[in-house]
Amino acid sequence: MRRRILSxxxxxxxxxxxxxxxxxxxxxxxxxxxxxxxxxxxLHGLTTEYQHTDLYPExxxxxxxxxxxxxxDPQKSVILIQSKVPAHAELHLIFSxxxxxxxxxxxxxxxxxxxxxxxxxxxxxxxxxYPVLQAADILIYKGEVVPVGEDQLPHLEITREIARRxxxxxxxxxxxxxxxxxRYPRLPGIxxxxxxxxxxNTIILDEDPESIRTKVMKMFTDPTxxxxxxxxxxxxxxxxxxxxxxxxxxxxxxISCREGRLGCVEHKEIVAQLLIDGLAPFRTKREGVxxxxxxxxxxxxxxxxxxxxxxxxxxxxxxKLNY
Numbered sequence: 234m235r236r237r238i239l240s241x242x243x244x245x246x247x248x249x250x251x252x253x254x255x256x257x258x259x260x261x262x263x264x265x266x267x268x269x270x271x272x273x274x275x276l277h278g279l280t281t282e283y284q285h286t287d288l289y290p291e292x293x294x295x296x297x298x299x300x301x302x303x304x305x306d307p308q309k310s311v312i313l314i315q316s317k318v319p320a321h322a323e324l325h326l327i328f329s330x331x332x333x334x335x336x337x338x339x340x341x342x343x344x345x346x347x348x349x350x351x352x353x354x355x356x357x358x359x360x361x362x363y364p365v366l367q368a369a370d371i372l373i374y375k376g377e378v379v380p381v382g383e384d385q386l387p388h389l390e391i392t393r394e395i396a397r398r399x400x401x402x403x404x405x406x407x408x409x410x411x412x413x414x415x416r417y418p419r420l421p422g423i424x425x426x427x428x429x430x431x432x433x434n435t436i437i438l439d440e441d442p443e444s445i446r447t448k449v450m451k452m453f454t455d456p457t458x459x460x461x462x463x464x465x466x467x468x469x470x471x472x473x474x475x476x477x478x479x480x481x482x483x484x485x486x487x488i489s490c491r492e493g494r495l496g497c498v499e500h501k502e503i504v505a506q507l508l509i510d511g512l513a514p515f516r517t518k519r520e521g522v523x524x525x526x527x528x529x530x531x532x533x534x535x536x537x538x539x540x541x542x543x544x545x546x547x548x549x550x551x552x553k554l555n556y
Contacts, residue, residue: 238263238413239376241272241315244292245282248299249435250508251420251428254478259380259415261304269310270374270537273297276315276322277367280360297526299438302518307529313537314530315370320541324369324548329362331398332391337361342387368392372407373541380413403551406544420478421471425453436508438515445512449475449505454497461496472497476504479511 240260242252263269273293279286297312305312315321337343343356343363359366364387371379371392379389389412396407421427422434429435436448452472458465467473467487477483486503489495549555 235266235268236377237270237375238267238378238380239270239272239371239374239410240380241274241277241370242296243280243282244273244275244278244289244296246288246292246430247295247437249428249430249437250475250478251435252299253303253438254420256380257300257303257305260300260310263380264304264306264309267378270376270540271300271305271310271312272370273312273314274370277363280357280363294523294526297530298519298522299515301522301526301529302438302515307533311536311540312529312533314534317534318373318537318541320373320538320545321366321369323545324373325362325366327548327552328365328368328372328395328399331395331402332365334361336391336394337364340364340387340391342384345384364388364391365395368395371410372396373544374537375408375540375544376410377408378413379410380415382415386412399551403548406547406551421474423448423452423471425471436512438512439519440512442509442516445508446505449501449508450498452501454501455490458490458497461499462493464493465490465495465497467491472500472504476500476507479507 240256242248242256248257260269260271273296275289275293278289278292282288293314300312301307338361343361367388368391372395379392381389389410393409396409399407419428422429422432423436424432424434426432426434436445440448449472452475454472455466455470457463458470467490470490473483473487473490476486486495486500490500546555
């Protein structure tokens, strides 16, 4: 029996290169070895995007389209929308009784997110309880493995603690999910800073070719390389990083840059075309995928709801709430 995985993405805008290379490609690779549940985490998105719910229909649809084009196979994996499976919220409520506020406040991941978003003094109840809802997401499907980066380990530990607490009180129902430590490459934004939708320094997956070219030509490069003949430092140049996304044949370009034989403008032109070609499926396949989307979403939700209902029936029996 293949072990079960739950992973998801928050609805905070259109997916970009960082999402593709930081998570999606890893998900695609996991499908053959694990039973995968992939979640559109729209409830989680509300922790920071509660003022933009008018954009949710677009964000949810376009996210699933991007997943399918990237290679998520609805025959192999379950694709689900978090808010459309009410059992997530029900289990979250039960779990919220099993963890203290003090424990949640010690979570370093939440502190870092709030700091990055400028919300240290404005953390809402939902944001503080994010790991509890995440625990419900994972355990409603009895997820045994969760692909995470090291920064997400504190969140997963809360899930494990909640599972242990529930099992000790009511009998063993839930597994204690193990982390599948994954190296999530962090792409720099086109300005060299941390890639962020809020900073407007991303390239979305179905970006128009001319827009890609314009953005790449404006990208920051090695500040010490003023002229083409100046020796460059490709390891600190975002353009060189982007070059390696769709090709492994970049060593010669790194050498040419270091030896002052490759200019930044020429390099940007090469990279722009690589990105335009590499992202072409997200533009050309979009309309065809959308025609099949309704059926794929319905099938995924039916499968997710069935599993979730079975788990909640166990939970109610264990807690003697099946009256």
